[in-house]
Amino acid sequence: MAKEYSWGKFKWNRLGYAEAMDGNAALQGMLRGKAEGIATRATSMLAPDGHDVPAFRVSRCQGTLAKGFRVSACSDHAKHAQAKHKILTRAALSSGG
Numbered sequence: 001m002a003k004e005y006s007w008g009k010f011k012w013n014r015l016g017y018a019e020a021m022d023g024n025a026a027l028q029g030m031l032r033g034k035a036e037g038i039a040t041r042a043t044s045m046l047a048p049d050g051h052d053v054p055a056f057r058v059s060r061c062q063g064t065l066a067k068g069f070r071v072s073a074c075s076d077h078a079k080h081a082q083a084k085h086k087i088l089t090r091a092a093l094s095s096g097g
Helices: 014-025 026-044 077-087 087-094
Strands: 004-007 010-013 056-060 067-073
Touching: 004 056, 004 067, 010 014, 010 067, 026 056, 026 067, 026 087, 067 077, 077 087
Parallel strands: none
Antiparallel strands: 004 010, 056 067
């Protein structure tokens, strides 16, 4: 049985959220665009390492509730920068979400 939560007049339904996220192509496109923006911004924050390997990649993932997109480091240089300087977190915060 799905739980329902309410905040004031708003009633949140877990199954309705999953259906809206998975079935809406425009929303999925917006999420992909935001993820690609974060990956581009994080790549621009990296110091040049002299390799042609892309630093960050965007991949589709299945979350607990719905489908989404994940940004992850590809190269060792990007993984080190993420671990030491939190490049992805800084890129996400600078993009406003």
